[in-house]
Amino acid sequence: MLIKDEISFDEFDDVINPRNEDNGFDEVVEGAISRRGFLSAVVTVGAGAFLMNNTGLTKVARAVVDPFGFEAVIANSEDTITLPPGYKWESLIHWGDPLWSDGLEFNPETRGTAASQARAFGDNNDGMSLFRHEDRHLMVVNNEHTNRSIIYGNRTLGLPVNSDDVNKGKAAHGVSIFEIQQNSGGWSLVKDSPFNRRITADTEMEVSGPAAGYDLLKTAVDPTGTKSLGTWNNCGNGETPWGTYLACEENFNGYFSSSDPTLEIHDAFKRYGISVIDWGYGWAKEDERFDISKHPNEPNRAGYVVEIDPRDPTTTPKKRTALGRFKHENAEVVISAGCRIVVYMGDDERGEFLYRFVSDDTYSADRDHSDLLNKGRLYAARFNEDQRGEWLALTPEATGMSEAEICIHTRMAASAVGATTMDRPEWVAVNPNKVEVYCALTNNKHRGRKANKGGDEMPAGGPNPRKKNLFGQIVRWVPNNQDHGSDQFTWDLFAMAGNPLTSEGDKAGSSNITADNMFNSPDGLAFDDKGMLWIQTDGNYSDEGLFEGMGNNQMLVGDTTTGEIRRFMVGPKEAEITGLCWSSDRRTLFVGVQHLGQKGNSSFPGGGSSVPRSGVIAVSPEDGGLIG
Ligand code: FEO
Ligand code: CA
Ligand code: CA
Ligand code: CA
Numbered sequence: 112m113l114i115k116d117e118i119s120f121d122e123f124d125d126v127i128n129p130r131n132e133d134n135g136f137d138e139v140v141e142g143a144i145s146r147r148g149f150l151s152a153v154v155t156v157g158a159g160a161f162l163m164n165n166t167g168l169t170k171v172a173r174a175v176v177d178p179f180g181f182e183a184v185i186a187n188s189e190d191t192i193t194l195p196p197g198y199k200w201e202s203l204i205h206w207g208d209p210l211w212s213d214g215l216e217f218n219p220e221t222r223g224t225a226a227s228q229a230r231a232f233g234d235n236n237d238g239m240s241l242f243r244h245e246d247r248h249l250m251v252v253n254n255e256h257t258n259r260s261i262i263y264g265n266r267t268l269g270l271p272v273n274s275d276d277v278n279k280g281k282a283a284h285g286v287s288i289f290e291i292q293q294n295s296g297g298w299s300l301v302k303d304s305p306f307n308r309r310i311t312a313d314t315e316m317e318v319s320g321p322a323a324g325y326d327l328l329k330t331a332v333d334p335t336g337t338k339s340l341g342t343w344n345n346c347g348n349g350e351t352p353w354g355t356y357l358a359c360e361e362n363f364n365g366y367f368s369s370s371d372p373t374l375e376i377h378d379a380f381k382r383y384g385i386s387v388i389d390w391g392y393g394w395a396k397e398d399e400r401f402d403i404s405k406h407p408n409e410p411n412r413a414g415y416v417v418e419i420d421p422r423d424p425t426t427t428p429k430k431r432t433a434l435g436r437f438k439h440e441n442a443e444v445v446i447s448a449g450c451r452i453v454v455y456m457g458d459d460e461r462g463e464f465l466y467r468f469v470s471d472d473t474y475s476a477d478r479d480h481s482d483l484l485n486k487g488r489l490y491a492a493r494f495n496e497d498q499r500g501e502w503l504a505l506t507p508e509a510t511g512m513s514e515a516e517i518c519i520h521t522r523m524a525a526s527a528v529g530a531t532t533m534d535r536p537e538w539v540a541v542n543p544n545k546v547e548v549y550c551a552l553t554n555n556k557h558r559g560r561k562a563n564k565g566g567d568e569m570p571a572g573g574p575n576p577r578k579k580n581l582f583g584q585i586v587r588w589v590p591n592n593q594d595h596g597s598d599q600f601t602w603d604l605f606a607m608a609g610n611p612l613t614s615e616g617d618k619a620g621s622s623n624i625t626a627d628n629m630f631n632s633p634d635g636l637a638f639d640d641k642g643m644l645w646i647q648t649d650g651n652y653s654d655e656g657l658f659e660g661m662g663n664n665q666m667l668v669g670d671t672t673t674g675e676i677r678r679f680m681v682g683p684k685e686a687e688i689t690g691l692c693w694s695s696d697r698r699t700l701f702v703g704v705q706h707l708g709q710k711g712n713s714s715f716p717g718g719g720s721s722v723p724r725s726g727v728i729a730v731s732p733e734d735g736g737l738i739g
Pocket of ligand 2: 346347537538634635649689
């Protein structure tokens with residue numbers, strides 16, 4: 112079977128393991144997403160705030176009355192970055208830029224070699240963080256994946272043709288760590304900084320936590336089951352209170368294949384989308400550990416959260432198996448009222464689950480933190496129709512699985528306890544000023560039509576109320592007792608994305624979605640220190656049909672008190688906007704621009720006939736003021 116070049120990861124999983132349509136589901140619960148329903152309180156104030164923005168007040172005056180501090184950007188389909196009046200952007204780094212002075216500058220003819228890529232910024236950047244270390248600024252960026260049509264655009268079919276091509280692809284994945292500095296010309300990379308580092312699909316990792324050393328993790332080259340090689344498909348990220356970075360392994364499955372095409376795929380592999388064919392990179396042809404007929408336990412060593420210390424380039428990254436194995440989106444870390452470490456995590460696949468980890472030990476800044484993410488309990492969320500919810504503990508008693516198995520086959524453990532199947536949970540973000548949590552549920556075309564890969568039904572209802580959900584929504588929950596450690600919460604929907612101009616009933620979205628801010632497929636989420644919610648999209652950029660008026664993928668800001676949402680940025684053609692972090696003085700916002708031109712229609716940032724190159728841009732007010 113030939114996998115079409117730029118098929119997305121979720122489409123790939125559908126192709127290799129299609130689910131039958133199930134006709135037994137109820138229709139959409141009438142009124143569950145009514146534009147006058149439970150979001151009405153959110154909207155009334157929001158509409159007033161929006162009007163206030165158009166009164167012509169100066170930026171300074173608006174800052175007093177307007178929590179946004181910028182004018183809304185109009186949707187468009189341009190091949191550039193569009194920002195509010197008074198804001199500018201500059202490129203910080205793009206795919207193929209060398210981190211060291213002995214590296215080769217990006218070559219648009221060859222698009223790099225394995226050797227040049229290993230010394231350069233990876234491709235398709237996603238989650239990122241900026242750390243202060245002494246007087247330095249250290250940036251850590253996930254390089255999630257790569258588009259074959261672009262990275263192999265020098266090959267006739269846009270596919271790897273030799274060993275060097277495959278190794279270039281492996282080196283374009285992983286994590287890039289580099290120092291940046293600011294001078295009168297703006298922000299720039301510090302080449303040759305002692306902190307610069309590339310972590311790729313071949314970097315040695317330590318496997319830690321309850322699954323370390325378990326039989327399912329042992330391989331021919333690592334009979335201890337404690338040392339794996341590499342991390343790939345790192346999507347969103349997280350930061351710990353002790354200053355380390357968390358890289359989250361998402362669609363790890365699409366890199367494995369079998370040299371024996373008749374190999375029988377067992378249920379655990381099916382649940383995680385592992386099959387005899389890969390997503391098109393051909394890694395198994397050059398590196399036998401990706402051949403599941405020869406190394407059947409290798410896929411069990413991927414799909415984790417990886418902890419990296421950006422301040423010490425000699426440290427070995429640690430895979431934290433206690434945080435579970437699934438298609439990790441990001442890892443939002445917060446401290447509970449009882450000083451335990453709580454990590455909220457989404458599993459981005461149709462009908463998979465939302466998770467929470469709670470550490471056994473308590474956090475204190477002056478104590479050793481090396482074991483905090485190794486010992487604790489995983490929970491999966493159940494959302495009830497009455498807008499209450501609970502965290503279901505994934506214990507051996509509740510799941511019938513050992514502690515190690517729960518960490519490796521986490522999806523099955525969550526199915527066993529009856530967690531709620533969700534509309535592809537992407538990033539989770541905790542409000543720094545309130546005890547409340549938000550998660551982007553990006554879309555789910557199978558909602559109300561098919562079961563998930565484990566056979567769990569996906570009826571429309573609760574926080575996933577729309578059948579055949581093409582637009583997505585943002586759910587929020589408030590833990591009981593103002594404590595992220597509580598096992599109970601209440602929930603509502605902050606926004607139901609949609610097109611308010613359509614007359615097709617459930618597609619209009621919630622009342623805080625207007626003709627001026629509409630979007631689809633919310634994905635990246637992060638709060639600024641004012642408590643404003645930044646929303647990034649990864650969706651349909653056709654600007655046609657139901658998506659007409661949404662333009663390219665974009666970034667918006669939500670006021671979680673009033674419900675108002677305002678567009679801040681529009682990205683270039685065919686790009687996803689993903690990953691963001693602020694400079695410590697909040698005068699610069701770093702934003703990721705990923706897989707632009709994935710269908711051949713972008714030349715960003717170079718313009719003309721340039722090769723499109725994913726990258727990080729630095730956004731700042733022209734007057735040197737604060738963002739927002
Ligand atoms: Fe890599 Fe779910 O986004
Ligand atoms: Ca994402
Ligand atoms: Ca996405
Ligand atoms: Ca992506």
